Amino acid sequence: MGGIGLEHHQSSENGVKPTYFTAWEEHARGRDLLAHEYVHSWNGKFRRPADLWTPDYNVPMRGSLLWVYEGQTQYWGKVLAARAGFHSKQQALDALAYVAAIFDYRVGREWRALKDTTNDPVASMRRPHPWRSWGRSEDYYSEGQLIWLDADTLIREMSGGEKSLDDFARTFFGINDGSFVPVTYTFDDVVEALNSVQVYDWATFLSDRLNGHGQGAPLDGIRRGGYELVFTATPSEYFAGSEASREETDLTFSVGMVISAEGVVTAVQWEGPAFNEGLTVGNEIIAINEVAFDVDHLKRAITGAKQAGAAIDMLIKDDDRYRTISIEYRGGLRYPHLVRQGSEPAYLDLIFAPKD
Ligand SMILES: [Zn+2]
Incomplete structure (x- = not known):
């Protein structure tokens, strides 16, 4: 068994930890797996991109x-x-906040268009990326998610709440009921189906987002959905649970790195505070402000640096060499959340609500 979710037309293969059902609250991060692979029966297997068939x-x-x-x-x-x-x-809101924040910090958007990341399965075959924030990866998954939220909320806004991406799905996937013969599609077919739901210049909408460059994630869908991405010093339960299940501490949005429980750096944000002091994947944090490393001590040091207006001193082990660095960061701990903003209706609330 592969240990991942693997879509098939009539029955997906879903590999999860043995405690997936018994420790329900601990595995919120992977909770959408079955829904994701179920959708693939229609989106991917039945309706299939022409150049993937x-x-x-x-x-x-x-x-x-x-x-x-x-x-x-x-x-x-x-x-x-x-x-x-x-x-x-x-x-659901906390998971979306996390995705939005990750792509808001994806500085590789400056040089690499989202469309180009669709070459990643061929070019890098899911090997580890040392500089994911700069090199990007299979970003068409989750940045794609943000683009479809953008489209869904736009359809809802333009149609006065009458139509949504649900109607697109019904039109696009709900054909030839009972057939298991793949039906291929092109970019133009997607545009045509969107237009049949809500007339708009979808070709430009999509190509701007697929081929465009620039800073910041596509967050229009969140804003139009009635929410705003904010950062506070306290992680959401979802965020903390996600860290626990990965056995990592994610400080991407503060000092700009992710570390293992042992203090080994597993990711560094390109041109972030840790990056600027030369930290890289595989470095080990031995001590912080002259006291031995542990995760809580590091978090207290980040908070303390904000209060004292001081740098964070670290002793770093890089293979058989030791060096001391001083991270110039005084912003404190930062974790993503969505907060309600703007007037009714909050389309995100409607999108996440069960249907009658
Ligand atoms: Zn998938």
């Missing part, structure tokens, strides 16, 4: 439409998980 193994598969295949499935996986009660509404 090949007549035989001599024709290479191409991933140019993976932002639909995986991006929209990622969106529906989260939405259906909330509607079905796999996630509480708060967990």
Whole structure:
């Protein structure tokens, strides 16, 4: 068994930890897995990007439409998980906040268009990325999720709440009922189906987001959905649970790194405070402000640096060499949340609500 979620047309293979059902609250992070793979029966297997369908193994598969295949499935996986009660509404909001923050900090957006990341399965085959925030990765999954939220809320706004991405799904996937013969589609087919739900310049909407560059994640869907991404010094339960299940501490949005429980650096935010002191993946934090490393001590030091206006001194072990660094960061701990903002209706509330 592969240990991941693997879509099939009629029955997906879903690998999770043995405590997935018994320790229900601990595994909120992976709770959308079944919904995600279920959606793939329609989005990916039944309706399939034309360049991913090949007549035989001599024709290479191409991933140019993976932002639909995986991006929209990622969106529906989260939405259906909330509607079905796999996630509480708060967990759904907190999960979305985490994704929004990750892509808001994805500085590689400056040089690499989202569309180009659809080459990652071929180019890097899921090998570890030392500089994910700069190099990007299979970002068409979760940045794709943000784009489909943008589209869903736009359809709702333009149609005065009459239409939504649910109607697109019904139109696009709900054909040839009972058939298991794949029906391929192109970019133009996606645009045409969107237009049949709500007339708009969807071709430009999509290509701007697929080929565009620049700072900051596409957060229009969150804003139009009635929420705003904010950072506070306290993690959401979802965020803390996600850290626990990965056995990591995620300080991406403060000092700009992720560390293991032993203090080994597992990711560094490109041009963040830790990056600027030369920290890199594999470095080990031995001591902070002359006291031996532990995670809580590091968090207290980050908070203390804010209060005292001081730098954070660290003793770093890099293979057989030791060095001391001084991280110039005084912003305190920062964790992403969504807060209600703007007037009614909050489309995000409607999107995550169970349907009659
Ligand atoms: Zn998938």
